Amino acid sequence: MRHWSDTRTAALLVASLAVLSFAQDRTTEQGEAQITDPNQECAPYFYAPSSNAINSFPPIWTVATLLASDTAGQAKWNSISASIPTDIQPKGQPNGSTIGVTYDTVNDPDCWWTIRQCTTPKRSGIPSDIASIPEPKTMGYAFDDGPNCSHNAFYDFLASQNQKATMFYIGSNVMDWPLEAQRAVADGHEIGAHTWSHRYMTALSSQDAFAELWYTMQAIKLVTGVTPTSWRPPFGDVDDRIRAIAAGLGLETIIWKYDSNDWRNGVNGITPADVDADYGYFISNSTSGTFNTVGGIMLTHELNNYTMSEAIKFYPQLQSAFSHIVPIGVALNKTQPYVETNYSLPSFSQYVGGTTATNGSSSSGGSSSSGSGTSTASSSTASSSSGGSGSSGSSKSNGAAIAVAGVTPVLVAGAALLIASLAL
Template sequence: MLGAVFVLLPLVAAHTGCGGQHIGRRNTGGPAIRSLEHRQVASSNEDPAAQCAPYNYQPATDLNSQFPTIWGTADLVSGDTEAAALFAQINATVNERLPGVVPNGDGSHSGSWGSSFSYPSSDPNCWWTSTTCTTPNSSTGIAADLTTMPEPETWGFGFDDGPNCSHNALYNFLQENDQKATMFYIGSNVMDWPIEAMRGATDGHHICVHTWSHQYMTSFSNQQAFAELYYTQRAIKDIVGVTPKCWRPPYGDVDNRIRLIASLLNMTTIVWDHDTNDWEEGTNGVTVDTINANYQTIIDKAKNGTFSTYGPIVLNHEIDNFTMQEMMDQYANIKAAFKYIVPIATGYNITHPYMEANITYPDFNEYIAGDRNVTTTSASPSASTVAPKAAAASNTSHASNSSSSSAAAASVTANKSAASAVLGVSLPAILFGAAVACIL
């Protein structure tokens, strides 16, 4: 028999606003922005208003019909037979391995679980939002979440909720400091701000999935949860040219069912063990001093030896101009207190963070020695490398007729020089080559 209605733990409740109104304010949302002309704003332009002027990037526009509604709850797109076939295989595996596990809540996806919903205090599904569980029972065969860095005195560096249209100041700062990070991108943001998404990979950051619409994942059906992950993974592939093997659940909301769906799409779940709560500034009386104190608490732990045997994975956001500026302001303090600041995958010596096996990142020792270069080879990855575990078909391909595919591919090629001009850099051929291959 199910237990009483659970009460959210303070640690979890403290993170319940990192999406919502902040994301809504920043994004004008959806296909409407596609009707405007492509903007010409170089990466050196750090004016937020200029950066966030809506623009049209034709390759992304041409792909709109193959994706869910931007900022809507993701679901299988009508006519996408390959996605449907892949989901059918994944769904069968989930139902076989986790029989009887159903979505949490009463149908809302906002974290309001409903007064009629109850969940056992024994936490049989390792539900983070209930107990901050990150290690499923070994009998499930599901891997534990990444929560800390294995290297001592090492800050696991990353940002949620990108790409932000006004991120030039932050990305320029990271570039000037030769600092790479893990970027957890929202699929709808990638479609809304494709040039900004491309810059993340061009600058050598690790790109991970942060779902399509930034809602509570355990409230979704299997099909919706699959779509939230799958279409974000594919949007990053189509726009940026890489297929991530990592993801982070919005609000940390994950359980065994969602972990399994993600793992069958070849994605590792990454959460965190320290939270700056930077998104809270300006809400409910939270001031800049409060956020500064949150950072200082983590920095003080580094100074007192707390991280002598491991490092924290710290939650930061690319969500608005304050959160980005706050990280820039705190960077020198963090660098003085920690031996190393590295992307999360680097701390785990993951040199192939994408399903494209011909893209290689430096390992931890190479990175701390000063090697920050991403290398690519012309050799194509094997089908077994690219394909999800649950299906032989690549999860980055999708149904489209030959004429629309050819037009989209031509559009990618035609817009390469324009995108390079906007970014102020020469985009690597590997990114556009992969995007064209995916469209075809």
């Protein structure tokens, strides 16, 4: 007959194993990629490479400014500042307000995309934006605003389809969610920059606009080991002054001609039905022949579970409507998407032929292997918390305290329960 003490021992053993199984590995990209519960995914964690370097960056989620202590940034700014137009003034406010702005909207002298969707600069020597892609019946697949803390189910879906995409990452999100940023490289996606704080870029001073891009590039490099060579302006807000800054940093400007408006859901009366209709409009343009000679780009987001769920829902229809769905870099035959040369994308012909990843990334798209860009960062140890996407930069300095008071005690408690149960 089972004694009460045996029952208590069994109960303690089950409880201890439950506690241990609940504790998640937030120290490596591979461990993080296994977490699919959104509540656990979005729990803050400490990651040494980014948290220890936080004072080398502007406060997260504030307009970036060039730090006086950043000698490399100061040198880069000095090397390109002479090429930036000084007769184009900032327009409006960083939140997008244009109250009081006077501008010649008819002639559009600054090629201001927000006003006329201009993509061919009026100033000489500045590269044009990429708003469509040269490959016919092809979709340039891209998502803004990542890395999102709850993106694992979405990235798992992309991996199941062996589908790669271009991910335009916000620098503050990269610092908040570094392991999530690493997954993009591990899965073979292309990473582009999406500024530090996601403000309207034409409203900023030239040096602050430079800082928004510079520190995003540095954050991506710090966390993933690669430095992007493309960027997408938040809200599409770019003019020739901002283009010149981006070009000085070696960044190609990527825009779009179609908008899913997934990011507007619930704002100003926009409903899920409206978003579905915008997806449908893009798809109907493909089936009607609009993209028979030149492919298309639609704006979509890794912003939240809704936008990512929409992407999953419409993926089969996009597959049916387009001959090919590829990252934007692949569509442009840009096999070197980063400053570093130890990572490459396949050419368009390679990708559509079945080779969806080349050196530096996982050919299977799974999270079991890491790209070469993640190996250095992933080897660093970590414990628990960097702060969520709404946190300030200063909160990240509390990571060490959270590590002591957070995950570690859970593991210790679980181990103590296990030892106690075995001792009884």
